[in-house]
Amino acid sequence: MRYHPLTIFFKLYQLIKNSFFIIIILYVIQGRSDFWLYEYGRYAFIVFIILRILYITVSWWKETYQWDKQAFHLKKGVFVRNFSTIPFNKIQNVTRQTTLFHKILRFTSVSFETAMDGADDTIKFDVVTKKHAAFLTDLVQKGEADDLEETENKFELEDKVESVKAKNEGKIIHFEPTKRELWKASFTSLSFLAIIPITAGLYDYVEPFLPKLEGFAESFFQSKWLIFLLSVIAVIIAVSFGVIRTFTRFGKYKISSNERYIYIDRGILSESNFAIEKRKVQGLQMRQTFMKRLFGLTEVTLISSASPGANDDSVNVNSLYPFLPISQAYALIEQLLPEYQLKTKMSRLPRKALFVKLLRPSYVWLIATGLLFYFKPKPFDLDITWWIYSLVLLGIIVLQRTLDYVHTKYRIDEDQVQWWQGGLTTQMFVTKRQRVIEISTSQSLLQKIFGATTLQMMNRSTPVQIETIVDVPVTVARFYQQWYQERNKEMN
Amino acid sequence: MNDIKLEHKLAADMPKVRIISETIGNIIGFIVLAILLGADVYFEWPVWIGWILYGLIVFTVLGTIWAFIEPKYLYRSWSYQIDEDYLQLTYGVLKREWVTVPMTKIQSVSTSQGPILRKYHLRTIKVETMGSSHEIPALDEPVALEVREKIAISAKLKEVDE
Structure with a gap:
């Protein structure tokens, strides 16, 4: 076809x-x-x-495509012909994007992301009718279901196919942002600041065409209250701009799920619908920027082994709502992925880890200080000696590291690992033992003196997801290795 | 963590081989630097290029000294273990590493041999997974082939799992 x-x-x-x-x-x-x-x-x-x-x-x-019960068959290329068969069970997630272009013409686009090596690892339908998109999605999901059934007991197959169908239909909506949450999001995202570069850019364009009213401009800028008025107007414009931006991006947000899939739908002007099979979620990441921490919000990202193509929109399609209140985020994760049990009780770093963190040489600081010493810059005509900048930078680095010490928490037990860390921006990562594809522990000379180690783990994603936690006690490293080697329990 | 010892060690000739190959590398480095320095004097390049070159010379001298000390300790620090389910490696003089890779995640295993390794009848094993690659440097030839076989079998047998 x-x-x-x-x-x-x-x-x-x-x-x-x-x-x-x-x-x-x-x-x-x-x-x-x-x-x-x-x-x-x-x-x-x-x-x-x-x-x-x-x-x-x-x-x-x-270029054409075909399908059968289990796979897509694609013919590609003009000069170099390329035939490929992509089985449905290799498809990790499905993203449907409806941009303004599609909307006007009443079409949509679908991409099926796989986690295979090579450039052509997504099957993309740039323009399809909504009906055909739904058909293709159904086809893939049914193909996946069949694959699932085959590995199980053959006797109950018919029963199960029926029940899978029934379960697929029962979608439960877990989250839709309220007006209040959207307002909160507008301010935390600081998206109203985005107007500054836009106006600056616009001014550069417009300036030559502006009438040269020198006398007028001078008297204008001399009256203070006019400047004040103008700033107020600018702020109002900026804020409303930010609010509109947030509302259009996150206004129609819906997280829903059924027995097997998680669905994330979002966008007003250009829509995107993301679907991932629950058993294909490799891990979860929770990120909190400084602003979000002040408001008690967080962003949860589902780690999938195929990365949903980075689209023009700066928000990842696989992110659950980026401004979730923490408690709600925890509840949501437990509803969506019951196999993950997020624990609030976690271990902290021992006091001596703080010394390791503070004593570790900072190459950023060394290089910056070297450059400052050599160039002795005086930005913005400020009469400040170079070493003041160096001290300020040092202060920031010390603060960042101390905060990292305070924020680092970890828990490794049963079949799950969960750790929090970070300075100004903190992140949590949770995954299941069976999802970890490789681990390593390491110890530098400095860490050796204080009996600290670094733990690292790798998860499937494109590119691979590498997570580390720094300066945990040596005993934890040993335990971690032992814990990982018991992963066969889940692999049966 | 530094007292971890896994089952197997590298071939006893490993420090010798490493010193030879590092020395060759360093000699080439010195030659290149000498040519650049000569060019610097002859063509009167800007001052900062001279600084960088002197800096590089200092690093190369330190590196050369280190290249004679390190191999013995690196050899002592290296050990590896292969069982049905995992490949484990531990190594590192200044920074100790301990890596565990499940056999099921190994995608390819290969051996390679350069001229110096060939002279001492040694081989290097390279293991690749979905997201990383690891090397076991300098194993005696028969050991290396056996290890490769073992990894290949364990990794393949488990393929059915996922």
Whole structure:
């Protein structure tokens, strides 16, 4: 089967969107320049565009896809033909994105992310009808279910397929942000600050066209209350801008699940729907920036072995709501993934770990101080000697490390490991023993003096997720190794 | 943590081999630096290039001295263990490492041999997993082949698991 013909249109749209800046530079800003780079560049660019358009059209004609009960069969490439078969059970998560483009035309896009090596590890349908997208998703999920059943008792198969179907239908909604939460999110995300670079950029563009009213401008800036008024207006604009931004991004947010899948739906203008099978979640990460800690909020991310393609939107699609109140986050995790039991009682670092942290040489500080000593900069015409900056930096580093000491907590027991750490921004990581693909412990000379070690673990993801916890007592390292070697208990 | 000893050690010739290969590397390093220094004087390059070169010379001299001390201790620190389920490695002079890799996660195992290793009939084993790669340097040839076989079998047998 061929991809939908609108795919051509979509790819052209993307081509224009991506080369927009080049077009502006070549034909508008440097439009009259006869510097050879621009002059030939203009011709080369036209040739490139024509070739690209030809390629897009031909590849639409040549590239096809098919499916059967268990796999997708794809034909790719124009010059180098490439046939691949991707079984449904290799698909880790499904993301459906409906951008403004899709919305206007009433279409959508679906991608099936796999965790195989190689460049073409996502099966992407750039433009599909909603009906076909739903069909493909169903197909994949059913294929996965069949795979699941095969490994179990054959006698009850029919029963089970029925029950899987029934369970798939019963979606439970776990979270939808309230108005109050959105307001809170608007302020914690500090997204209203985003207006500063935008206005600055805009001003640069507009400045040449502004009428030169020197006398007026001077008297204007001399009156203090006018400046005050202007700042107030600027703040109001900035805040409302931030609020609108947050509302459009996180307004329609829905986390739901059924027996087998977790669904994250979000977005108003451009929508995205993310689905991951519960047993394919490799671990959980909770991140708290300084601002979020002040408000008691956190962001929970599901670690999946296939990374959902980094999209133009800066929010990860696999993140549960980025502004969850802590207690709600814990409850949500336990509802979504009952196999994870988050513990609040965790071990702290011994006092001597603080010494290790403070005594560890900071290369950032050493290099920065070296550079400061050499250049002796005086930024913003401030009359401050260079070593003051060095001291301030040292202060920040000491604070960061002390906070890290305070925040570090860990718990390794039964089949689960959970640790918190970090200075200004803290993070927690939880995973199951069977999900850890490799561990290591290490000890530097400094750590040896104080009997401290570093633990590290690796989880499947793209690229692999490496988590470390620094300066835990030696006994914990031994226990950790032993604990990991008992992982066969879960592997049976 | 420094008292951990796993079942097997590297080949006894390992320090010798390492000193030879490090020395060759350092000699080449010195030659390159000497040429650069000569060019620096001859072409009158900017001052800071000279500084960097002197800095590099100091590092190379220190590195060369270290290259004669380290191998003996590195040899003593190295040990590895292979059983049905795990590959374990521990090594490191200044910083001690202890790595545990489940057999099921190993994706490939290979042996390699450079000219110096060949002279002493040694081989290096390289193990790759989904996200990392590890080396057991300098094993006696028959041992190396046996180890490779063992890892290959254990890793493959468990493939059915996942």
